[in-house]
Amino acid sequence: MDLSLTETQEMLRTTARDFMKRECPWTLVKEIDETDTGFSEDLWRKIADLGWLGMILPEEHGGMGSSLTDLAVIYEEMGQALLPGPHFSSAVLCGSIILAIGSEEQKQRLLPAIASGEIILALALTELDYGWTPECIHLSAKQKNGSFVLNGIKMFVHDARIADQLICVARTKESSDRADGITLFLVDRNSPGLTCRNLSGHLGEKLYEVSFKDVEVPASNVLGKVDGSWLALREPLNRATVILCAYMVGGCQHLLDMTVEYAQTRIQFGQPIAAFQWVQSYIIGQANHLEKARWLTYEAMWKLDVGRPQHEQDEATSLAKAVSSEAFHECGHLGHEVHAGVGVDKKYPLYLYSKKAKTLYSFLGDPYHHRRRIAEVLEL
């Protein structure tokens, strides 16, 4: 057993930490949060130049062939700074899916462009019946003259407007086994019949409603097998989920740090509020949530990196996400308890963290979804 980071990972962490400090102050995060697309061309270029968009993609496809742990070290720092943008959607989520189930031609064509930041992809999976199980996939794709015609609505699609292409998860066959009959399509975002509507609300990421009205997709844009791609999503979704957890762990860490600092300096009744046991109790709650999320996430990374048996990878991923979603949310809420009025003022960064936590809570499966998955692995 050795829980230390490698020298390379320590270097990655330092680089990432310095980058966030220099290039991603919270005021920039707020500025980007207030745009329609949640995108900064300038920041995107800088991330791409550092090679972060190709970290876990293989070298033969323009990536760096790094481990998940290497990338997670960076994502933890990104989470501390709340680095915005479609980097996760494109490079981690869609990149992993294409790597896992794309044809050789698709990988050659798309992965180097994803790694360089030249194109941006987003995943359109969830619908009005929100959920990350195959029962929730209704959008239909029907074969017609050698292509497919897509009809339906995808909801809560992260980063759709800035994406060049969407990976759309659609139903190509009705079957009693709901995991059967699901096909993945690469869809050009500018396809005729495809419209994108910005969802407004208390959101920490840009979410969209994407409508498909007779959207024609050539058969060459099918990713993986027709009717049989749901199960193939498991591995890339596990990988992406663990990276998302690392981002949330970073968020928790920052929430703890900023709350400790505030409690030490905010004076009421002639003393810092850190001296009050109720306040201490909230902050202890944050530290507990943080450390739970952190170590479940670290172990999941390791299990995926060394290729433990599938059921162990599924279990570890779900443990990490079930706990990290809860942890990030609770760290945000407890932060608000301690900051009180100051915390809800947009002149102060806390709200950016707490609304990010709420937005990521359900993304790639909420705690209940992942607890159900753990129950399955435990064969309860």
Next chain:
Amino acid sequence: MDFELHYTAGQEEFRKEVRAFIEENAYKEPLEVVDPMKIPPEMWNKGREIQRKLGAKGWYAPGYAKEYGGGGLDREHRAVLAEEFAKIRLERRWPIASAGSTEVSAIHSSGLMSYGTEDQKKRLLPHLLKGEWYGFQAFTEPDAGTDEASMKSTAVRKGDVYVINGTKVFVGHSPPPIHPDYLYWPAVTDPKAPRHENISAFFVPGDLPGITYTPLELIAAEGSKWEVTCEDVQCPADRLIGEENKGWLVTQATLAAEHGGGGVVAPHLSSLSLRFIDYCKNTKRNGQPISRDPRIQDLLVHLYIEDQITRLWGLRNLAMASGQIPRVRYTGTQTSLHNKRHSPEMGKIFMEILGPHCLIDDPELKILVGEVEHQVRLADVTHIGGTPETQQIMMSRGLGLGRGARQAAR
């Protein structure tokens, strides 16, 4: 990162030796007793006998210096010892509440180690570190629980002795009628001195005239508990630990060791939660396994998650203790706080899932050899080694809150 435990050839060789020792001394059949308050005196005595054998091999206090009676073993060897003891306990073939690797008298040695004079160390440490003496940690008093410094026990120097008076409560482990070899007893030696500067610590011989032992009846504890009274007990002056009026530091060093300052060395093998989950999978109620109910599944998954956290925090603390990762000040207390908060939760979940079955220790009906009923009682016993609220105060200091923050702001 690597979460898997790897062993060197040296460790595996050592393991064989440890296993041989354990097999030679273990019970052949699993024990029926799980409650440390219900240990029969014969089992206690067998445990003590094993402790002395361990002491002779240097395995009773394996991490302590050889010159004082410890084993002088490195972390790797200690890990093997701890693992093998954990395994045999899991098989329930080892005397309960005794004869492991980190034992009470070894914990008592830490105050002596830090603040004792060289003469005290040479005279007393070998008895402790070789498991020759068994002692009660007699700190708590009827009116001094969490606020230990408010103790009322007194010790007055008269020639070659200190005359000790006072009452300690909730102390010890040994089943009646077995008394300890010594009482680790702090008492006020300077009533006029300020708090924390008025106390001295003693190892009072356990059989002196004037000492009265009364067993207590409690719902649950980590052993049998006693009230002990000293009435004009003449304790030899050479049983003072450290300097006069510096006893507070001595007892604090012991408490720090008791609260796991050194970090765990054994991996988490199997826990009551995992055994309980298996029980629910393999036991039918209303014609189907208990674990088929979706609400029960959610409760079981919760137990499973918390159990994984206990396991991982153990590894984390170990990695910190061995210098693999930077030490974070609050993590030791965090682990004990987690256990203290999780234990009542476990008892509650057992009750939700099993109803009155979880309250039964009837020989025919008890569940998991009675561990379930025992846990339901333990759920209401969170104060041992400090209440959770005390742990929170300590964790706050580790986080830079509380006392430190107040002083910094001044």
